[in-house]
Amino acid sequence: MPSLLGLEFHLTQRGNAQHTRYGWLRLTPAYSVHTVANLLKHYAMADDIVLDPFCGSGTTALACAERGLACISTDINPFLVWLARVKTRVYTNTDIEQFRHIAGEIIQHIESIPLDVIWLPEIHQREKWWDPEILHLLGALFYQINHLQHQYTEAVTDLLKIAFCRLVILHSHASFNHQSMSFKKLRQPGLFARTIDDLGLTWQSSVNDIVCSLRTPIITPPAIHLHDARQLTTLIPHNSISLVITSPPYPNRMSYIRELRPYMYWLGYLRNGRDAGELDWQAIGGTWGVATSYIGRWQIPSDHGLAYPSFAEIIQRIAQNSDLLARYVAKYFVDMQQHIAELYQITKKNARILYIIGNSRFYDVLVPTEQILASILQTAGFERIETIPLRKRTSKKELYEYIVSATKV
Ligand SMILES: C[S@@+](CC[C@H](N)C(=O)[O-])C[C@H]1O[C@@H](n2cnc3c(N)ncnc32)[C@H](O)[C@@H]1O
Structure with missing residues (x-):
């Protein structure tokens, strides 16, 4: 188990025991509550407003709620928003x-x-x-x-x-x-x-x-919204957020809809395959069903503003093997850039930003997600940017998870 700043990190859903609210339903890409707890212990102050713009199963929201910290969370998937709300509710x-x-x-x-x-x-x-x-x-x-x-x-x-x-x-x-x-x-x-x-x-x-x-009390119930992380300023006041702890989608073609289908069909959030693809097209990194054909027609804007030095070369090298995958990766970063530009506006001075993110590889091309994200944060105006490796993700060479941290000065 890796350790950062002397803190122990259990990094995945496996650390989220079944007899706690964290372990109610499995979401493979959920991060571990221990990771969030350690980050909160290290960075959170009592009067912070914590934001998780990609809340998924609600790990950050629940960790904050149990500690009496105010938290706002958003997610694009209505089933996950329901799950996070149910998980963090006060029950009599x-x-x-x-x-x-x-x-x-x-x-x-x-x-x-x-x-x-x-x-x-x-x-x-x-x-x-x-x-x-x-x-x-x-x-x-x-x-x-x-x-x-x-x-x-x-x-x-x-x-x-x-x-x-x-x-x-x-x-x-x-x-x-x-x-x-x-x-x-x-x-x-x-x-x-x-x-x-x-x-x-x-x-x-x-x-x-x-x-x-349900024995563990909820001290401060969070606010959980069905909302697009690329449009945060339409939900959250400017200069209001002091700490961000989140794990966005990774550019690895993992589809949340794919895994969540059984729950989503039973509970009525999906009626057919078309619905599933349309919903995944709204998600950053979505690639299920019809989302894939939309990506095939998507064009990278000429004024995209992504400043990472070898971005164009990475996209070109992926395109030599697959035009579709090149567009997929480019769209992922264009979307993340839009999200981070919005994030800058709603964070206040000295706000700390902590992203947990993994890199990926397509064919023989390594996509250094953490570095590209760091470059996007810098372009948006954030400072003191650091990328810290957390763990090796798979047995595959070069695939790691990182904490990318930044501060609004
Ligand atoms: C890696 S998962 C987050 C997992 C979460 N940390 C947990 O512990 O369950 C990324 C989440 O981002 C959400 N997402 C993707 N695109 C989004 C967007 N445009 N706005 C808000 N959420 C989005 C996905 O639905 C997914 O739940």
Whole structure:
């Protein structure tokens, strides 16, 4: 484990234990709460307003909320905004008791829900995700959660949805490897839970984990907005943010939509593949479905203003292998530049900026994301820019994660 300024860093979601709110649902690119906690310990002051413009599953927001620090977070993905809000909400004892009680009730009734009222999501190749029996049990559970919405508070039904999302993944064929999600190749009957009893057990243990995790108090609830990090000035007043702790997308063709599809289809955030591609096109570094054809038609603006000395050469070298990938990488940095120009306006004097970011490689061309980001920060007006390596990302040569830090002087 690497250490920075004498601090220990656990860098990935693996550090986010399942029995805490951090571990409710897995998001592969989530950073570890320990990393955020260490950065807060080192840099945050009691009167700071912390910003995480790419909040994902809400790691920064939750770490701030548990420490009584004011935090504003944004994300472009409506499901992640919902998740981060639910994770950082204050729950009353009544909410928790009702959640526990009703969770126990609805699992008893799943077999009695008639097949013809059960709705199932239209996710592509649904049969690859779930066996038919499990799919219908999930459908019956979801039917009941939806029908409880009028009887219970949103807080209670949101907790039921979190427990449901955990089941959706635990009883699927999805397998999470290092970078992202794939399907398990072999059916291994007997090894994976398939029956109603198994489903009941995982439901109960998910509900218990969630109840247990709610014991840690939320001292200062954060403000979490569905908003584009390239347009921060339309949401946040000028000169108001004093600390930024965030992990933006990396230019590595990882699609958040791809991994989040099962949750997003079940909870109604996606209806079809077209929706998924359109949403990914809004995201920086998005590359799923139709987003890829849009990138193929995207033109780099002649006045892009990216000042990193070998930027044009890097793009040209990638283009020799793939014109599409060259446009993808160029668009990523044009978008990040737009975001950082906006960030400059809303940060106040002496604000500290901390980005956790990884470099990438396409063919034999290394994209030094941390250096290009440092150059963008400098062009925007930030000073005291440093890039500090945190860890090697994969067994592949040259792929690292960095902290890029800067100050508004
Ligand atoms: C690396 S993830 C952040 C993970 C987060 N630190 C966590 O612990 O879960 C990057 C996030 O940026 C979001 N994102 C991409 N483009 C965005 C944009 N234009 N505005 C706001 N958020 C965006 C993605 O939806 C994704 O959740």
